[in-house]
Amino acid sequence: MGGLDFSKIDWTEMGTASVDTLQMMLYSTLFTLVIGLPLGVLLYVSSRSNSAVLQWVYRVMSFIVNIIRSVPFIILIVALIPLTRAIVGVSSGVQGTIPPLVIAAAPFFARLVETALREVDRGVIEASQAMGATPFQVIRKVLLPESLPGLIAGVTITVVTLVSYTAMSGMIGGGGLGDLAIRYGYYRYEKEVMIVSVIFMVILVQVLQMLGDRLVIYFTRK
Amino acid sequence: MIELKQLTKTYGDKKKKTTALSGLNLSVGKGEIFGVIGHSGAGKSTLIRCINLLERPTEGEVWVGGVELTRLGKRELQEKRRKIGMIFQHFNLLSSATVFDNIAFPLTLIHTPKQEIEKKVNDLLELVGLQEHGSKYPAQLSGGQKQRVGIARALASDPDVLLCDEATSALDPQTTDSILKLLLDINRRFNLTIMLITHEMHVIQSICDRVAVIHAGGIVEEGPVTEVFLKPQHPVTKEFIERDARGEEGFNLAAASLASGSRLARITFLGTKTYESIMSQVVRETGVNFAILQGTISTIKDTPYGKLTVAFEGKDEDVKRTIELLRQRELDVEVVK
Numbered sequence: 001m002g003g004l005d006f007s008k009i010d011w012t013e014m015g016t017a018s019v020d021t022l023q024m025m026l027y028s029t030l031f032t033l034v035i036g037l038p039l040g041v042l043l044y045v046s047s048r049s050n051s052a053v054l055q056w057v058y059r060v061m062s063f064i065v066n067i068i069r070s071v072p073f074i075i076l077i078v079a080l081i082p083l084t085r086a087i088v089g090v091s092s093g094v095q096g097t098i099p100p101l102v103i104a105a106a107p108f109f110a111r112l113v114e115t116a117l118r119e120v121d122r123g124v125i126e127a128s129q130a131m132g133a134t135p136f137q138v139i140r141k142v143l144l145p146e147s148l149p150g151l152i153a154g155v156t157i158t159v160v161t162l163v164s165y166t167a168m169s170g171m172i173g174g175g176g177l178g179d180l181a182i183r184y185g186y187y188r189y190e191k192e193v194m195i196v197s198v199i200f201m202v203i204l205v206q207v208l209q210m211l212g213d214r215l216v217i218y219f220t221r222k
Numbered sequence: 223m224i225e226l227k228q229l230t231k232t233y234g235d236k237k238k239k240t241t242a243l244s245g246l247n248l249s250v251g252k253g254e255i256f257g258v259i260g261h262s263g264a265g266k267s268t269l270i271r272c273i274n275l276l277e278r279p280t281e282g283e284v285w286v287g288g289v290e291l292t293r294l295g296k297r298e299l300q301e302k303r304r305k306i307g308m309i310f311q312h313f314n315l316l317s318s319a320t321v322f323d324n325i326a327f328p329l330t331l332i333h334t335p336k337q338e339i340e341k342k343v344n345d346l347l348e349l350v351g352l353q354e355h356g357s358k359y360p361a362q363l364s365g366g367q368k369q370r371v372g373i374a375r376a377l378a379s380d381p382d383v384l385l386c387d388e389a390t391s392a393l394d395p396q397t398t399d400s401i402l403k404l405l406l407d408i409n410r411r412f413n414l415t416i417m418l419i420t421h422e423m424h425v426i427q428s429i430c431d432r433v434a435v436i437h438a439g440g441i442v443e444e445g446p447v448t449e450v451f452l453k454p455q456h457p458v459t460k461e462f463i464e465r466d467a468r469g470e471e472g473f474n475l476a477a478a479s480l481a482s483g484s485r486l487a488r489i490t491f492l493g494t495k496t497y498e499s500i501m502s503q504v505v506r507e508t509g510v511n512f513a514i515l516q517g518t519i520s521t522i523k524d525t526p527y528g529k530l531t532v533a534f535e536g537k538d539e540d541v542k543r544t545i546e547l548l549r550q551r552e553l554d555v556e557v558v559k
Binding site for chain 2: 121126127130131133134137141142145146148221
């Protein structure tokens with residue numbers, strides 16, 4: 001263990017990597033929410049339905065979601081290269097990382113949404129049905145507002161998971177802090193870059209988690 | 223207003239069938255407060271949930287305000303449900319919405335203009351006595367206040383009928399009485415038809431006009447509350463009434479040491495007769511003495527009534543004449559011994 005020399009660090013590169021990580025995180029979170037939320041609602045609705053068709057929809061969806069969740073991200077990211085190329089034109093860089101991130105995180109988030117919705121008191125749903133609410137109104141005016149704290153907690157977990165997934169994007173030259181840490185720290189034995197990158201990621205995760213927790217408390221009315 | 227015809231509800235498949243309701247008939251008039259009393263598992267909850275089709279009956283017809291509900295399409299049913307208010311044992315308020323927004327909820331479902339909502343909700347807050355609490359969340363309210371919000375919410379869409387599903391069962395006796403008073407007040411003010419289910423005779427006795435006793439998925443006794451209460455026929459009914467009459471439980475006929483030759487009778491007074499001096503007038507005439515062994519004088523909704531268990535002492539023919547005279551004055555006399 002020689003002494004650490006932080007003057008070796010290329011701060012421009014560090015800055016670019018930080019921005020890359022933030023970009024990957026933001027875009028992948030955005031798309032994950034847009035896809036995962038309706039998917040989660042559909043999982044919830046179909047799991048409770050009496051209709052045979054919807055029960056099959058649930059089984060099939062649940063099966064696909066479980067498959068995606070059980071494949072390690074590092075394998076998923078490689079396996080999805082052709083699909084990624086078809087969607088965004090490239091299969092590397094920040095852009096090339098977003099589709100695999102979203103495909104991995106959306107089913108995960110959908111499960112969290114489903115779980116949060118299940119926490120909603122059955123009686124409240126019934127009361128709104130008794131008042132003549134349409135199924136869509138029940139979702140929009142009862143299920144989603146009532147489960148908001150749970151949904152926010154789910155978003156927080158998803159974002160943090162996405163941050164750690166971005167670290168693996170180095171495999172396909174995705175860039176970002178995790179990529180930097182592995183390239184310098186693991187392949188070139190430059191511990192300093194690794195340490196600083198990891199510290200940055202730790203700070204990022206801490207801030208995200210704290211923000212999420214605060215929002216959950218703010219929206220909890222029970 | 224409400225009419226149930228041959229209502230049947232079964233759960234499960236052919237192998238394991240449980241019957242919650244079997245061929246039940248019931249009719250509730252406009253402006254009436256109708257109570258259904260029964261033990262848990264008797265089917266009363268299923269019954270009230272069938273009226274707005276939260277529970278779909280397996281067979282039979284559900285008529286509310288001249289419309290048969292089981293034949294309605296989804297849309298029409300949603301529309302009809304807006305005219306059937308419902309309150310619940312556990313209130314079922316939106317925990318994420320303020321008191322104001324909870325009451326406004328049925329109105330927002332039909333896209334009522336904001337100003338109209340504002341006015342309506344404020345009127346309702348006043349009606350249920352929660353003017354100060356509009357911006358609070360349900361978690362900040364007591365049980366009684368939550369039920370008041372529930373009532374205001376149920377009234378927001380100007381329903382023709384109000385269904386009360388064990389609405390006071392989660393409340394303490396004092397709060398129960400204040401909620402019952404509010405329901406009675408609403409019933410009189412708006413001539414609103416109310417149907418409630420309960421397992422407390424006290425609730426029936428306080429506000430109901432008519433009552434039905436439900437047992438094992440069917441109605442075993444039905445009629446005006448005064449009649450059912452004072453002359454119960456079915457064992458289940460008797461049980462409910464005895465359980466509620468706290469003072470009567472301690473009375474043991476066999477243990478009472480009576481003077482030999484005395485006769486035991488149960489006398490029932492109803493209406494203004496309760497307050498008349500019929501007893502003393504009659505015994506003065508016949509020269510018979512009596513001891514009151516046990517008694518209640520109370521009211522059923524607005525009707526006063528009295529129930530006395532009395533031991534008459536005197537010559538046999540004088541006692542007989544006393545009973546005859548009491549009957550002539552239109553008291554109900556049942557000779558026990």
